[in-house]
Amino acid sequence: MGSEGPIPIKIHITGFKKFHGVPNNPTETIVSNLKGYIKRRGVPFSTRFNLASCTVLEAAGDGILSFFSNMLEDNGNGLLTDCSDSNNEQVVWLHFGASAGSSKFFVERQAINEASFLFPDEYGWQPQKLTIFSEDGGTYRTRQTTCPIEMIVKHLEQKGFDVAVSNDADRFVCNYIYYHSLRFAEQRGHKSLFVHVPLFSKIDEDIQMEFTASLLEALLQ
Secondary structure (H helix, E strand, O other), rough: OOOOOOOOOEEEEEEEOOOOOEOHHHHHHHHHHHHHHHHHOOHHHHHEEEEEEEEEEEOHHHOOOHHHHHHOOOOOOEEEEEOHHHOOOOEEEEEEEEEOOOOEEEEEEEEOOOOOOOOOOOOOOOOOOOOOOOOOOOOOOOOEOOHHHHHHHHHHHOOOOOOOEEEEOOOOOOHHHHHHHHHHHHHHHEEEEEEEEEOOOOHHHHHHHHHHHHHHHHHHH
């Protein structure tokens, strides 16, 4: 039999609400408005993926745990109801976080098995040098994305965006969710990627929405 075309991609996207020092998180706006933006702009490649969920999370460890717990909810038959790769779909977890001091975009290569928050999260939790998963080993353990980030960055640069690869997702909730997601994705044959974006005061909302659409396009390459 011949090829039946490219494998469809199911994408789950998250962003964060406010956190210490950032009362207006750009990722909340990006994630909340993304489906409408894609529909309104008529993005030509949008038929090639299923934007399965767009979730804005509290910037807190417990909020992240609740998110993954809900996604892992069993339907009684041992199947994951919200994130199963039915119909031969490739599942991608795409997470956005704000980088308050930056004026460029960063595609994160890895996360580390360490929870060390410089300040309390939105629920008041402030861990210091804790392992996220003790069964993975110590805080030195890292997990890396299987997404082709150099190719993704090159695609975004060709679109005119100031973007780079980063090897440090920080130690706050961004690293925390990314480590959970990478581990979760590895266990299920999914893919996971985290991207830091600037504040809208550095790069305005319209450009950041264009960046996000271009990032989705890059994931389809």
